[in-house]
Amino acid sequence: MSRSRTDRWLLVGLRASGAVTGAVVLLVIAFLLIESWPASRHVGLSRWITDPSWYPTSSAADGRFNLVPMLWGTLAAAGIAVALATPLALLSAVFCRFYAPPTIARFYRRMIQLLAGIPSVVYGLWGLTALVPLIQHFRPPGTSLLAGAAVLTLMILPTIALLADAALANVPGDHLRAAAAAGLSRPGTIRGVVFPAARAGIFTGILLGTGRAIGETMAVLMVCGNIVQTPTSLFDPIRTLTANIALEMAYAMGDHRSALFVSGLALMAIVIALVAMADRIGRGYAYA
Amino acid sequence: MSKPWAAFIVVLSFALVGAGCSESSAEAGATHRIVITGSSTLAPMIAEIAKRFERDHDGVRIDVQAGGSTRGITDVRSGLADIGMVSRQLGAEERAALHSHPIAIDGICLITHRDNPVAAPTHDQIIAIYSGRVTNWQSLGAPPRPITVVNKAQGRSTLEVFLKHFALRSDQIQASVIIGGNQQAIKTVAGNPGAIGYVSVGSAQYAAEQGTPIKLLPMGGVPASVRAVAEGDYPLSRTLIVVTAHPSTGWTERLIDYAQSPRVHDLISEHYFVPITD
Numbered sequence: 424m425s426r427s428r429t430d431r432w433l434l435v436g437l438r439a440s441g442a443v444t445g446a447v448v449l450l451v452i453a454f455l456l457i458e459s460w461p462a463s464r465h466v467g468l469s470r471w472i473t474d475p476s477w478y479p480t481s482s483a484a485d486g487r488f489n490l491v492p493m494l495w496g497t498l499a500a501a502g503i504a505v506a507l508a509t510p511l512a513l514l515s516a517v518f519c520r521f522y523a524p525p526t527i528a529r530f531y532r533r534m535i536q537l538l539a540g541i542p543s544v545v546y547g548l549w550g551l552t553a554l555v556p557l558i559q560h561f562r563p564p565g566t567s568l569l570a571g572a573a574v575l576t577l578m579i580l581p582t583i584a585l586l587a588d589a590a591l592a593n594v595p596g597d598h599l600r601a602a603a604a605a606g607l608s609r610p611g612t613i614r615g616v617v618f619p620a621a622r623a624g625i626f627t628g629i630l631l632g633t634g635r636a637i638g639e640t641m642a643v644l645m646v647c648g649n650i651v652q653t654p655t656s657l658f659d660p661i662r663t664l665t666a667n668i669a670l671e672m673a674y675a676m677g678d679h680r681s682a683l684f685v686s687g688l689a690l691m692a693i694v695i696a697l698v699a700m701a702d703r704i705g706r707g708y709a710y711a
Numbered sequence: 712m713s714k715p716w717a718a719f720i721v722v723l724s725f726a727l728v729g730a731g732c733s734e735s736s737a738e739a740g741a742t743h744r745i746v747i748t749g750s751s752t753l754a755p756m757i758a759e760i761a762k763r764f765e766r767d768h769d770g771v772r773i774d775v776q777a778g779g780s781t782r783g784i785t786d787v788r789s790g791l792a793d794i795g796m797v798s799r800q801l802g803a804e805e806r807a808a809l810h811s812h813p814i815a816i817d818g819i820c821l822i823t824h825r826d827n828p829v830a831a832p833t834h835d836q837i838i839a840i841y842s843g844r845v846t847n848w849q850s851l852g853a854p855p856r857p858i859t860v861v862n863k864a865q866g867r868s869t870l871e872v873f874l875k876h877f878a879l880r881s882d883q884i885q886a887s888v889i890i891g892g893n894q895q896a897i898k899t900v901a902g903n904p905g906a907i908g909y910v911s912v913g914s915a916q917y918a919a920e921q922g923t924p925i926k927l928l929p930m931g932g933v934p935a936s937v938r939a940v941a942e943g944d945y946p947l948s949r950t951l952i953v954v955t956a957h958p959s960t961g962w963t964e965r966l967i968d969y970a971q972s973p974r975v976h977d978l979i980s981e982h983y984f985v986p987i988t989d
Binding site for chain 2: 476478479481487551552555556559563564565566644645648649650660662670671673674675676679
């Protein structure tokens with residue numbers, strides 16, 4: 424009797440927290456839609472893509488509102504970062520799990536955890552004072568897509584590495600013993616047994632890393648140069664959607680402010696597309 | 712099923728009532744509240760003036776929030792704020808609708824890296840640099856090095872004052888880096904021997920005195936310094952003002968008088984602005 428009552432309370436609690444979590448996401452989207460409504464109405468739909476540039480003003484008629492270069496900036500910086508960080512992170516996880524002696528593995532894992540905990544503004548400061556002058560030495564102005572992607576790579580590398588490491592650790596010991604009994608070499612086991620079994624977890628890590636790369640604001644604001652243009656080379660300065668919001672929000676009024684919420688909505692759309700994509704890929708691979 | 716829900720709602724409503732209570736008790740004190748919003752250039756200085764005013768006067772509390780000159784003007788007109796801080800010139804329509812009170816003067820100067828040999832670019836050269844017609848320091852007689860043009864983000868007052876002085880339009884500027892505040896501009900220029908940017912004279916002079924490798928360029932033949940701005944010779948300066956919607960009365964008037972009095976000149980100088988003395 425008492426037990427079923429505890430269960431009932433637990434159920435209520437679980438439902439409530441589930442409802443709150445779901446509601447928060449819906450509220451965020453609703454909030455973005457409401458705040459971006461004035462700009463969507465005054466600017467229309469096509470001008471976000473067809474306007475010649477981004478010079479927002481507080482009344483939509485005088486301003487120019489092209490978001491596409493910043494969309495490319497965001498995707499390029501995050502894309503390069505994920506492409507660089509993923510192989511490094513996977514190799515690091517494999518090293519940590521299968522090749523490193525236990526003492527070194529523990530120390531190494533601590534280091535990666537520490538790396539994951541460094542605040543992004545510290546990466547930004549390092550980028551601005553060390554990385555940017557270095558790049559600028561070869562190709563001025565230095566603040567560039569390359570600097571942003573490099574900082575983002577460092578930032579998401581530990582996230583992907585830690586989750587991949589956890590996913591590798593979760594591969595059942597039976598699988599490994601069976602592989603050993605079948606006479607598979609260690610690289611063969613890792614490639615043929617461990618990776619397929621850990622795919623879902625690895626993908627979650629990559630997804631979280633990508634999300635962080637897309638959403639990162641402070642560090643990219645400091646090292647990317649914030650020029651609104653579609654990048655044509657690694658050395659071009661770019662502005663990401665997040666940096667755009669952070670740069671202009673404090674001073675934006677009227678339609679300009681509302682247009683920044685449209686940037687937020689665009690970011691949200693990217694993230695939703697990403698989750699949907701990951702869901703599809705994940706479903707194909709997940710074992711359990 | 713219904714009972715737990717009822718309990719949940721009761722807890723929730725207690726929480727809400729609790730939140731409401733704490734809010735009303737804060738209002739209950741018999742203090743007068745003045746809200747000031749606007750220019751982030753003025754905000755730190757006004758906050759200190761407000762702190763000193765609160766210390767000298769009982770029964771008044773002052774909230775200072777930064778958010779740009781335009782926000783200050785809008786908030787005053789909509790009644791959200793009692794006083795707005797503005798670091799740019801008022802438009803004709805704004806001047807007609809608002810009462811303005813000058814507080815201090817601030818100069819804007821161009822800065823380059825300390826190692827840049829170009830000593831004094833002319834008015835036309837600066838326009839050429841910022842509009843992208845000149846892209847290498849070689850054109851100004853220096854060793855060849857690409858120019859990194861540092862510009863401020865859209866909506867910043869410094870940008871507006873700068874554009875107005877050089878009769879440029881925002882979309883004519885070919886920038887290589889866009890930054891937010893003065894400090895970021897100084898850091899960017901200090902880290903790049905080919906860079907040129909513009910910032911408040913006060914913050915540039917302070918940074919240069921602290922050993923940051925930047926150089927303040929003269930404007931129209933006048934060397935850039937807080938003293939030159941004070942003497943009135945320096946051509947690119949702006950008056951930092953506060954605005955009110957009505958002729959100010961009561962606490963608001965006393966605060967503005969206080970901010971214009973010699974009693975706060977030390978605070979104004981501490982922020983590297985120039986007090987107004989007539």
